[in-house]
Amino acid sequence: MKLEILGLSSHYGRRTVLNGVQVPAITPGSVTALLGPNAAGKSTLLRSILGLQASKGTMTLDGADLRKLSRRDRSAKIGYLPQDVGARCALTAIEVVLLALKQGTGWAVDEQDLAAAHSVMDDLGIRALSERPLHELSGGQRQLVAVAQSLVRRPQILLLDEPTSALDLHHQLDLLGLVQRLARRDGLTAMIALHDLNLAARFADRIIVLHGGKIAADGTPAEVLTPKVIADVWRVQARIESDRDGTPMVVPEGALAAA
Ligand SMILES: Nc1ncnc2c1ncn2[C@@H]1O[C@H](COP(=O)(O)OP(=O)(O)OP(=O)(O)O)[C@@H](O)[C@H]1O
Ligand SMILES: [Mg+2]
Numbered sequence: 001m002k003l004e005i006l007g008l009s010s011h012y013g014r015r016t017v018l019n020g021v022q023v024p025a026i027t028p029g030s031v032t033a034l035l036g037p038n039a040a041g042k043s044t045l046l047r048s049i050l051g052l053q054a055s056k057g058t059m060t061l062d063g064a065d066l067r068k069l070s071r072r073d074r075s076a077k078i079g080y081l082p083q084d085v086g087a088r089c090a091l092t093a094i095e096v097v098l099l100a101l102k103q104g105t106g107w108a109v110d111e112q113d114l115a116a117a118h119s120v121m122d123d124l125g126i127r128a129l130s131e132r133p134l135h136e137l138s139g140g141q142r143q144l145v146a147v148a149q150s151l152v153r154r155p156q157i158l159l160l161d162e163p164t165s166a167l168d169l170h171h172q173l174d175l176l177g178l179v180q181r182l183a184r185r186d187g188l189t190a191m192i193a194l195h196d197l198n199l200a201a202r203f204a205d206r207i208i209v210l211h212g213g214k215i216a217a218d219g220t221p222a223e224v225l226t227p228k229v230i231a232d233v234w235r236v237q238a239r240i241e242s243d244r245d246g247t248p249m250v251v252p253e254g255a256l257a258a259a
């Protein structure tokens with residue numbers, strides 16, 4: 001499904017966090033990285049799309065007003081991984097994935113539900129954790145279980161808020177590779193908040209940079225990741241190199257003084 005965000009604004013009390021954010025046509029089958037410094041409003045933007053955060057402006061899914069979708073429709077179409085997955089509960093990994101699958105659709109769990117939960121846990125390489133209580137898992141294992149929750153209903157739109165923050169290098173590459181394959185194979189539309197510019201360059205088709213409540217840059221990784229954007233937005237001096245397949249690689253050279 002095509003997601004479009006036009007003139008989106010959001011406030012906390014008097015603090016304006018998003019101020020007329022324009023994100024035209026996020027196309028099906030693509031991975032979009034949402035970048036920006038701490039407190040830029042990335043999580044606020046993702047929560048606004050989900051209706052978890054009050055906002056003004058236009059948001060559409062395939063041209064239809066997203067705000068008019070029922071909560072149930074919205075959660076069937078959009079998978080979401082919050083930034084803080086926290087909750088060290090006594091349920092097992094498979095139980096929390098089943099909870100995410102069944103939300104609002106009755107309590108009976110049948111073979112098909114179990115197969116769906118197992119399949120997503122297989123995709124993420126965490127099937128062996130099924131019977132382990134969540135509070136006994138490592139931080140990275142818990143993060144992968146939470147990703148399984150966001151994927152188990154096979155959503156058409158996937159919003160991931162810093163999904164790799166607790167993952168080792170191998171699992172970072174594995175997870176973003178999986179999202180990229182789901183986009184290519186199933187036409188999933190993915191938007192992922194990230195801090196690692198090089199992971200974004202490697203896996204995203206499009207990079208959107210949020211800064212000062214607005215979109216500071218929007219385009220392909222090569223268009224967006226320039227020394228000027230990195231200096232203006234992150235206050236870091238960097239040079240851009242290219243790896244063997246032409247993917248830009250950001251090499252930081254030092255922090256610049258505060259503006
Ligand atoms: N519940 C809240 N109440 C008041 N202000 C909030 C609330 N949540 C976030 N903010 C403020 O809104 C701004 C944007 O926060 P947000 O969490 O969207 O940033 P972010 O880009 O996701 O940052 P990070 O990279 O640190 O996760 C920040 O200034 C933050 O302090
Ligand atoms: Mg955030």
